[in-house]
Amino acid sequence: MAGKDRYKFDSKIHVYRATRRMTQQELADLVGVSRQTIMQLERNRYNPSMLLAYSIAKVFDVTIEDLFDFKEEGKDA
Amino acid sequence: MAGKDRYKFDSKIHVYRATRRMTQQELADLVGVSRQTIMQLERNRYNPSMLLAYSIAKVFDVTIEDLFDFKEEGKDA
DNA sequence: ACAAAATGTAAAAAATATGTTATAATCGAG
DNA sequence: CTCGATTATAACATATTTTTTACATTTTGT
Numbered sequence: 001m002a003g004k005d006r007y008k009f010d011s012k013i014h015v016y017r018a019t020r021r022m023t024q025q026e027l028a029d030l031v032g033v034s035r036q037t038i039m040q041l042e043r044n045r046y047n048p049s050m051l052l053a054y055s056i057a058k059v060f061d062v063t064i065e066d067l068f069d070f071k072e073e074g075k076d077a
Numbered sequence: 078m079a080g081k082d083r084y085k086f087d088s089k090i091h092v093y094r095a096t097r098r099m100t101q102q103e104l105a106d107l108v109g110v111s112r113q114t115i116m117q118l119e120r121n122r123y124n125p126s127m128l129l130a131y132s133i134a135k136v137f138d139v140t141i142e143d144l145f146d147f148k149e150e151g152k153d154a
Numbered sequence: 155a156c157a158a159a160a161t162g163t164a165a166a167a168a169a170t171a172t173g174t175t176a177t178a179a180t181c182g183a184g
Numbered sequence: 185c186t187c188g189a190t191t192a193t194a195a196c197a198t199a200t201t202t203t204t205t206a207c208a209t210t211t212t213g214t
Contacts, residue, residue, distance in 0.1 A: 005128055006109070007135070023190065032083070034173055039192065046171065049201085051082055053127040054147055058084070064141045070131055100160065111203055116162070123201065126171085 010069040014042045016060040031055045087146040091119045093137040108132045 017027055024042075028035040033052065041048055041056075048056075050064075057067045094104055101119075105112045110129065118125055118133075127141075134144045 005132070007128055007131055009128070009131075025190080035191090036174080036193095037172055040172085043192070047126045047128045049124045049171075050127050050130040050141065050145065051084055051086070051124045052172090054084055054086075054141075055082075064127065064131075068127065102160080112161090113163095113204080114202055117202085120162075126201075129202090 006073055007070055008073055009045070009071065011041055011045060012067055012069060013038065013056060016062070016067065017042075020060070027056070027059065030059050083150055084147055085150055086122070086148065088118055088122055089144055089146060090115065090133060093139070093144065094119075097137070104133070104136065107136050 013027070017024070024038045025035045028038045031038075031052070032055070037048075037052075040046055053064045053068065057064045060067065090104075094101070101115045102112045105115045108115075108129070109132070114125075114129075115133075117123055130141045130145065134141045137144065
C-alpha cells in the first residue's frame with residue numbers, strides 16, 4: 001500500500017450515491033461488501049483495493065478517476 | 078476479498094514498462110514500493126490498492142483504466 | 155560461452171483493508 | 185417530541201496486500 005504516498009484522494013461516493021438516492025446498504029449490496037466498508041470509504045478515506053474501487057465506479061457508470069478525486073500530497077483541490 | 082468478485086483484470090504494466098525501457102526496479106523506486114510488488118502485479122495479478130494503481134498509472138501518464146484491462150468474470154478479452 | 159543484469163519463485167513476517175457486531179448519533183416523517 | 189431509518193464510531197477478528205530475504209532462471213551484451 002505504498003507507505004509514504006505521493007498521492008491522496010477524496011471519495012465522491014456519497015455524491016453519486018445521493019444523486020441516485022441510494023443508501024449505503026444498497027450500494028454495499030450491489031458491490032458485495034459490508035455497509036461499513038462503504039461508510040469508511042466515504043468517511044475515513046482509507047485506500048480501497050483497485051477492484052473494489054472499480055466495482056463501485058461501475059455501479060455509477062463512471063471511471064475510478066471520476067469517483068475519486070486524486071491529488072498530490074500537500075496540495076489543495 | 079478476491080472471493081466472489083464480479084470483475085477481474087489484466088495488468089499492462091509490463092507493456093508500458095517495456096515501451097519506456099524501464100526496469101521493474103526503476104518503476105518500483107519511482108512508485109516507492111518493492112520490486113516484488115511490481116513483479117507480482119505483472120505476473121500473479123493480485124489486487125493492488127487503488128493508490129498504488131494510481132501511482133503507477135501516473136508514472137506512465139495514463140489512467141488506471143488504461144493500465145489495467147478490466148473485464149467481467151467469465152468473459153474473455 | 156561468459157558475466158552481468160533483469161526477471162521469476164517462494165515463504166514468512168508486517169501492514170492494512172475488510173468483516174462483524176454492537177452501540178450511538180443524526181435526520182426526516184408523522 | 186418520538187419512531188424508524190440511515191449513518192457514524194469503535195473494538196476485535198479475519199483476509200489480503202506488501203515487504204523482506206534469499207535463491208533460481210532467463211535475458212542481454214560482449
